[in-house]
Amino acid sequence: MSKTGWKEIISRYYAATGFLHDKEQFQSRWRQLKGQWAFCNTLRYGSGLGRRKDESVETPDEWWERNTRKKFRKALPAYLPEMDKMFAGVAVDGSSSFVPGQPDPIEVQETSDDEASEEADDAQTDDIDEPFSPVSGRTKRASSTSTTASSPKKRCRSPAVRSMDNNMRQLVNIAQGKLQLMDKIWEEKRDALMDVQTARETANDRKVEKVYQLATEAGVTPTSEPLLFTAIMDLIKCDRTMTLFIATNDAGRLLMLKKIAGVNN
Numbered sequence: 001m002s003k004t005g006w007k008e009i010i011s012r013y014y015a016a017t018g019f020l021h022d023k024e025q026f027q028s029r030w031r032q033l034k035g036q037w038a039f040c041n042t043l044r045y046g047s048g049l050g051r052r053k054d055e056s057v058e059t060p061d062e063w064w065e066r067n068t069r070k071k072f073r074k075a076l077p078a079y080l081p082e083m084d085k086m087f088a089g090v091a092v093d094g095s096s097s098f099v100p101g102q103p104d105p106i107e108v109q110e111t112s113d114d115e116a117s118e119e120a121d122d123a124q125t126d127d128i129d130e131p132f133s134p135v136s137g138r139t140k141r142a143s144s145t146s147t148t149a150s151s152p153k154k155r156c157r158s159p160a161v162r163s164m165d166n167n168m169r170q171l172v173n174i175a176q177g178k179l180q181l182m183d184k185i186w187e188e189k190r191d192a193l194m195d196v197q198t199a200r201e202t203a204n205d206r207k208v209e210k211v212y213q214l215a216t217e218a219g220v221t222p223t224s225e226p227l228l229f230t231a232i233m234d235l236i237k238c239d240r241t242m243t244l245f246i247a248t249n250d251a252g253r254l255l256m257l258k259k260i261a262g263v264n265n
Contacts, residue, residue: 022166025159037083040076207242211235218250220257228254231261 006023014020077083211232220228235241235256245253 022159022163024162028159033083034087036077037080037087040080040083204239207239207246208236210246211242214246214250214253215257218253220254225257227261227263228257231257234260 006026009026010021010023013026215229215232219225220232222229235245241256245256248256
């Protein structure tokens with residue numbers, strides 16, 4: 001089945017049940033169900049087994065314990081018709097996949113890689129002569145060492161570990177996104193503060209230029225009134241004093257400079 005088909009199954013199963021499983025979990029369940037179906041066929045059509053009048057299998061307890069630990073002894077599974085549809089010689093492409101609560105079929109496209117993967121899974125299941133045991137899958141895993149040896153990632157990392165890794169990657173991505181957002185906000189605030197500071201400095205420089213211009217117009221120059229001219233240096237240290245100096249007339253400006261310079265008349 002293609003990646004799109006698996007994603008569709010995962011999303012629809014989650015929408016119907018509220019449980020989120022990954023592709024490996026669905027593939028594992030697929031193999032388990034195929035093993036169950038193969039054993040059910042043994043019970044239904046196998047020769048050498050005792051039969052009751054209702055066609056149910058009648059064999060010693062040892063046979064049931066050895067083969068399935070008494071699974072399906074009382075009755076075949078209720079979902080056997082669905083397994084017949086899934087495995088009875090039908091090429092599985094995802095188009096007939098079913099999720100509880102989702103009536104619409106899933107339409108997917110097969111790819112050569114996915115077909116090879118499905119054939120490998122089918123071969124792995126078909127190689128097992130013993131019937132499937134729902135209680136333990138150790139016999140099946142032990143008989144497929146050649147497959148698992150070529151895929152150490154599947155052998156070493158369980159679905160739970162892969163799910164945890166995916167969750168950790170998502171958390172890291174979220175944290176990185178928040179960090180980038182905070183950096184952006186800080187840069188914007190810093191730029192805004194710098195713009196405000198630059199605007200204040202520019203306004204202050206313009207005031208100083210205006211004070212110098214008005215003082216010159218009032219006759220205060222380095223040559224004519226050197227003492228009053230040096231008082232301008234103290235005057236421009238206070239923004240309010242500069243505002244008053246600009247707002248008054250020439251007489252008022254001279255009085256202010258004389259006051260700052262300590263001149264009485």
